[in-house]
Amino acid sequence: MRHPEEGQLLRYLDGELPGRRARQIRKHLEACWHCRAELEELQSTVGDCVRYRKNVLGTCLPPPGPWQDLSRGFDRIDASLDRESLAASLVRAIALPRPAVPWAVAGAIALVIVCTIVYQLRETPSVQAAALLQKAVAVADSRPRPARRIRISTASRQLTRVVGAGQTASDAPAIERLFRLANYNWDDPLSARSFQTWRDRLPVKRDEVATIEDPKSPDRNSYRIRTTTDASELVSATLKLRMTDFEPLEGRFEFRNRDWVEMTELTDQPTLPASTVAGATGGMPRQPGMPPDRVEAPAEPMNPAGAAEELQVVAALHQVGADLGDPVEITRDSGQILVSGTGIPPQHQKQIHEALDSMPGVVVRFSEPGGVPSGPGAPPVEPETPDLRDSAGSAPPPFQVRLEERLGGRAQFERFSSQLLDASDAIMSRAYALRRLAQQFPPDVERQLSAEDRRELRDLGREHVAALASQSGEMDAALSRILAAIGGAVPPGEVRLESAAWQPASEELLSAARRVETVLAVLLGMAPPDNPADNIPSHLLAALAQLRASQEHCQRLLSYDDVRQSR
């Protein structure tokens, strides 16, 4: 008795076999207990899937907002189709029944009609966007602008900033640099005027305008203007304006280097827990209908928490490992240090509390993801580890076949992949942690620290680099021979490293780590290559060499304290 081949039973159950084969299997099943038991097992797994879909995947329902009525969208589609068919019948009317009209004339008229329609379709959003911005600027100019606070989120951090209080302190140099490079006004980034000024300068751009309705509270209805371009470092900017008063509510900015920044206007939350935090750290996104709060520029505190205190907080977080991966943010304002985070596992929350609660002037506050508004301003999501996946039905590239052969088969390949991915993960989390440290303590802030604090800061940095080096060493050891064996060679050429301080060097290190991560994913078949002709093994060897050089450079800079040397 020949049992059906692997997979045939599932196809049989799913009704995916041709009639003849299905009949054969049915007959076989009548005779064969073994296959029948197998079939029942498959059925139970199908049952598990059904329960999983309902009870596990179903927990994400219902979605965050109510479902909108589609009829407005239908109207829009009907209108645009009617325009198209009107154009078509006009062309027909002109061109077909009247041979007296010369073809050239008919053609020219048809062309004009088509061009007009295309022009309208293409230009409408631009005209709308320009008009909306113009109105918003006029409204903003017509009323006094008190200082207000905006929450700024990036992939790696969150901070709160007061704008309009005449202060232009460099509170986030890395973000500021991005905006300055893009010629976008950083002093008042969440405003219609800044958006307009940036947009007007673009020689080529594309606009989208959408209206967003909130049936629960119509005051929150807004216009969303999105402008994309290739002519600026800022490749896409989105601004949400409240319909009623054109007040900017949210903004999202995406840069050519794939960094992104989101901003939400904040308003004081009157029902904050009896927290000791005052001033500019707490707050909820602006509520509709409420006038902008008059937020005074933070007064000089008596004993302001400074960079040294912040360093102590960073060191304490490091002690409990909360600087690797957890979305913990540290903000320093009004003499307090606020440590906050969203979606941190309870166990980590407890450790963080234990580490920080005894420190004066430090406030710890966690929130759950559900309580945080979604969309722009949502907490940064940790980069997800890519998982193992098999090639998408198409033949794997030759280097992968060779790699698999070298390793001795699919199972070994998967084990190898998962080890490398773990190492790459660890490298990334160290590189991020170091970069974060560099952003918190840029050179000018570091210079103001005492020698002892500087040493502590650099010890922290060195520890990250050392851990990164050990992981990348393991990766090197696992990869270099096998890459060479499948045709990889390190291209000649010096690795250029120009940073003179460890803070910018940490950026280079992060890019190098990202490069390794990206090429590794291609090697393991988890991402398509940018260019199929690329020699991926060589690329990976080069990326590893760059990473090695970057980490050594960083370590050197961290070990050499120029302030101490110059004193």
Add this chain to the structure above:
Amino acid sequence: MPSHPLGAEVVGMIRQERNAAALRDEVGRLFEEARDDVYRYLLTLGLHPPRAQEAVQEVFLRLYAALRKGEKLDNPRAWVFRVAHNLGLKIRARQNSEAPFDPQWGEQHAGPSGNPESELLERERMSRFHSAVEGLSEQQRRCLFLRMEGLRYPEIGSALGISASTVGEFLRRAMERLKKVRYE
């Protein structure tokens, strides 16, 4: 009717109006029926919830536009999932970070028995099942999720750009792994 061009035009317009109204009903019905399913699928692709919800609406509007333009669709549900899949990948690429699918354990997790002990067992099993699903390859998961939504192999293949037999192979591997959860 070449002798009454105006009459023919008017009849045509009325027919079109009626047609549009019928299509609205049809798409509206399918929207109510399938929007949660499409939304859930987009979350498993890694979209952030508000983006996923916007995308669902967009997909059904596209369905309406396609039908209005006279496209004949054998299985609109499969069409919707195919378009949702492609749109979802585009949005995911733009959103810079993936939202890992995060089930709310402890909510709506009760089994049908009402017996706390068996509920606990069921919850543990589903949690293991979830880990096993997470451990599947991206393509296996995609095939599995689309199969859960009732798509046939060729329809899944057309959504993912692979052949129906590859879908069968991915599903076989996926079921093989998931079967083992019962014996853990």
